[in-house]
Amino acid sequence: MSTILILGATRGMGRSLARHYAERGHRLILMGRNAEELEASAADARARGPNATIDTAVCDLESPQSFAPALDAAWKVTGKVDTVIVTAALFGTQAQLEADPILLEKVLRVSFTHTILFCEEARKRLMGQGGGTLCVFSSVAGDRGRKPVGLYGAAKAGLSHYLESLDHNYRAQGLVTVCVKPGFVKTGMTAGLKPPPFAGEPDQVAGDVARAIAAGRPLIYTPFMWRWVMLVIRNLPRFVMRKINF
Amino acid sequence: MNLPADVRPRSRNDQQWVEGWGRWGVPAQEVLSEDLERVGRPAHLFRGLGRSYGDSALPAPGDLSLVTTTLADRILGFTDDGVLRAEAGLSLSELYRLLLPRGWFTPVTPGTRFVTLGGMVASDVHGKNHHVAGCFGEHVKSMHVMVADGSVVRCSPNEHADLFWATVGGMGMTGHILDVEVQLERVPSPWIKQTSYRIPDIDSFTAALKAKGKEWPMTVGWIDCVSGGANLGRGLLMCGRWAQPAEAPATLPPVKPRLTMPDLIPSWLLNPLSIRAFNTLYYWKHIAREKTGIVHPESFFYPLDMIRQWNRMYGRRGFTQYQCVLPESAGLSAPREFLKLLTRRGGASFLCVIKDCGQQGQGMLSFPMPGMSIALDIAVTKNTRLLLDELNEFVISAGGRIYLTKDTFSRPEHFRAMEPRLQAFLDVKKKWDPENRFRSAQSMRMFGDLL
Numbered sequence: 252m253s254t255i256l257i258l259g260a261t262r263g264m265g266r267s268l269a270r271h272y273a274e275r276g277h278r279l280i281l282m283g284r285n286a287e288e289l290e291a292s293a294a295d296a297r298a299r300g301p302n303a304t305i306d307t308a309v310c311d312l313e314s315p316q317s318f319a320p321a322l323d324a325a326w327k328v329t330g331k332v333d334t335v336i337v338t339a340a341l342f343g344t345q346a347q348l349e350a351d352p353i354l355l356e357k358v359l360r361v362s363f364t365h366t367i368l369f370c371e372e373a374r375k376r377l378m379g380q381g382g383g384t385l386c387v388f389s390s391v392a393g394d395r396g397r398k399p400v401g402l403y404g405a406a407k408a409g410l411s412h413y414l415e416s417l418d419h420n421y422r423a424q425g426l427v428t429v430c431v432k433p434g435f436v437k438t439g440m441t442a443g444l445k446p447p448p449f450a451g452e453p454d455q456v457a458g459d460v461a462r463a464i465a466a467g468r469p470l471i472y473t474p475f476m477w478r479w480v481m482l483v484i485r486n487l488p489r490f491v492m493r494k495i496n497f
Numbered sequence: 498m499n500l501p502a503d504v505r506p507r508s509r510n511d512q513q514w515v516e517g518w519g520r521w522g523v524p525a526q527e528v529l530s531e532d533l534e535r536v537g538r539p540a541h542l543f544r545g546l547g548r549s550y551g552d553s554a555l556p557a558p559g560d561l562s563l564v565t566t567t568l569a570d571r572i573l574g575f576t577d578d579g580v581l582r583a584e585a586g587l588s589l590s591e592l593y594r595l596l597l598p599r600g601w602f603t604p605v606t607p608g609t610r611f612v613t614l615g616g617m618v619a620s621d622v623h624g625k626n627h628h629v630a631g632c633f634g635e636h637v638k639s640m641h642v643m644v645a646d647g648s649v650v651r652c653s654p655n656e657h658a659d660l661f662w663a664t665v666g667g668m669g670m671t672g673h674i675l676d677v678e679v680q681l682e683r684v685p686s687p688w689i690k691q692t693s694y695r696i697p698d699i700d701s702f703t704a705a706l707k708a709k710g711k712e713w714p715m716t717v718g719w720i721d722c723v724s725g726g727a728n729l730g731r732g733l734l735m736c737g738r739w740a741q742p743a744e745a746p747a748t749l750p751p752v753k754p755r756l757t758m759p760d761l762i763p764s765w766l767l768n769p770l771s772i773r774a775f776n777t778l779y780y781w782k783h784i785a786r787e788k789t790g791i792v793h794p795e796s797f798f799y800p801l802d803m804i805r806q807w808n809r810m811y812g813r814r815g816f817t818q819y820q821c822v823l824p825e826s827a828g829l830s831a832p833r834e835f836l837k838l839l840t841r842r843g844g845a846s847f848l849c850v851i852k853d854c855g856q857q858g859q860g861m862l863s864f865p866m867p868g869m870s871i872a873l874d875i876a877v878t879k880n881t882r883l884l885l886d887e888l889n890e891f892v893i894s895a896g897g898r899i900y901l902t903k904d905t906f907s908r909p910e911h912f913r914a915m916e917p918r919l920q921a922f923l924d925v926k927k928k929w930d931p932e933n934r935f936r937s938a939q940s941m942r943m944f945g946d947l948l
Contacts (some may be wrong), residue, residue, distance in 0.1 A: 259532070262531045263531075266531070266571075274595075291571055291573055292571060293571045294571070294572065294573050294574055295571035295573070297577040298572035298574065298595075299572060299595055301599075437529070438529075438568070439530045439531050439532075440569055441528055442527075442528060442529035442530060443526065443528070443529075445512065445513075
């Protein structure tokens with residue numbers, strides 16, 4: 252049994268991960284921005300995993316001042332946290348972000364700056380206790396400057412970059428960093444977008460991510476087909492990328 | 498025909514598309530969110546896993562979107578005495594996976610586990626135990642419904658009972674079901690003790706259903722509705738109950754592998770000849786007159802769920818399911834007359850299921866009534882509507898009714914002739930939804946002009 256903290260646990264892939272670990276009887280701290288939602292998600296996790304222990308803490312990726320108190324509370328309750336998972340993020344379509352600079356600033360700030368600030372707080376605490384795993388959801392959108400996810404992808408590219416450096420810097424000192432790059436997954440975030448081939452389900456992603464965490468893999472594409480899709484995309488010449496709408 | 502012009506099979510040009518299980522649908526957008534209150538406020542219709550065969554979970558003409566509830570699937574509470582409260586999008590499949598190993602199961606299950614709690618209430622589903630357990634709605638203790646003014650109302654048999662019983666079986670026309678509290682059933686083991694019988698004709702079948710229903714809590718019949726004459730209505734009767742721990746394996750039922758039906762089946766594959774061959778084979782596979790054994794709960798409850806997207810079997814033309822109940826008052830010969838009419842009209846059905854219903858529930862538009870329920874799958878051809886007209890006229894003369902969850906093609910005048918309860922239902926709907934905000938392709942077809 253390990254202790255797992257999930258920021259973004261009330262929805263989407265975070266919810267699936269919380270259920271995955273709850274059903275296997277782990278110790279969980281669910282984090283999200285809304286106390287009432289957290290309570291409902293905690294009830295869900297308890298019903299699904301009667302042997303799991305579930306706590307909650309309010310933490311909002313939009314307000315960096317909430318990070319340290321929430322993490323302190325989590326460490327105080329559990330003593331030691333084995334794994335910190337960050338699934339929370341903000342999303343906007345390319346059209347929405349191009350049209351609305353206020354939204355754009357917020358998406359970039361939350362998905363890049365604030366996510367890194369949160370990771371830094373988590374990193375210090377994980378290393379302070381001698382090590383642990385930090386698993387953060389980036390995206391395939393950060394692998395290449397692509398037409399439909401140029402702005403959102405820019406934040407994710409920066410985040411992937413940071414996560415890779417963490418892995419290089421600190422793995423020897425016990426901090427395992429897992430960068431998750433989901434392809435298209437059918438969640439509330441992508442609702443309304445047309446699913447491409449190889450679209451995944453959140454529960455499938457949760458299983459993949461849990462395996463990657465257990466194995467300490469620094470980078471995982473999920474569903475697995477996206478590893479090959481992105482290998483091709485990363486190597487396409489520019490004149491092709493200008494033509495296609497992928 | 499009074500079919501809204503835009504309900505049809507999918508064409509290659511359709512991008513955003515929503516369809517019923519019978520593969521007829523409309524171009525529309527599905528809104529997905531964990532937050533049903535937020536997306537429900539502007540929405541006209543909620544939809545679950547889309548196992549309604551017809552147009553009941555399709556947007557009304559002119560409405561461009563609907564809400565799919567499947568992301569709102571949290572269990573909000575589960576008590577030691579088996580009271581489950583969960584969001585409307587929780588699937589029966591999850592409930593089965595999580596709670597059957599712990600000795601709890603839904604008191605009423607339809608023939609597929611790919612349905613949501615909200616959908617089970619809206620259709621007021623029934624199952625193989627209808628003759629003893631009634632419909633699903635009778636086990637629901639309370640629910641939260643978002644009504645037309647955007648407020649969320651808690652209703653139960655004691656609290657806003659009119660809204661409660663109009664929502665049970667009300668096809669989503671009274672409001673959006675947000676969460677459901679239901680009393681689950683304690684089961685002695687996760688396995689089923691089953692005895693099945695080979696039955697030579699329809700009259701023996703109706704008699705056997707009645708007789709076995711007194712001994713068994715769960716009964717259902719499959720009938721060969723292709724063969725006529727002396728073989729008319731021959732088939733297999735399945736009787737079951739939850740196995741006692743002493744007679745069941747000590748292990749949990751294994752997770753069964755599932756195949757996916759490819760979307761490549763040509764429409765001609767299921768034709769009268771192949772259907773006749775299948776029916777004959779299926780009947781004679783059961784050589785013994787009687788077989789008893791312990792069976793997997795999925796094989797007993799959900800045989801069709803073994804194949805994902807089995808609805809593709811009919812090809813792109815799609816199919817419809819016709820389910821009616823012929824009341825006891827129509828006499829014991831009514832099922833025979835019904836099957837005679839069907840075979841005379843060549844309405845070959847790949848699957849035909851027969852079940853005796855118990856007492857009518859309190860849901861204002863609930864389908865079952867005491868009598869014999871018959872369900873047929875019929876590929877859509879140019880003759881289908883004529884066939885359904887004739888079947889409907891027979892059902893009207895027998896004093897029976899059809900199941901809205903299955904229907905795509907019935908005429909509104911036929912439906913109204915079967916439903917003396919409609920006006921009382923519409924009165925409650927008008928009280929809670931005076932401007933007809935909650936609507937579907939089916940509600941507009943059946944009673945849009947009365948609102």
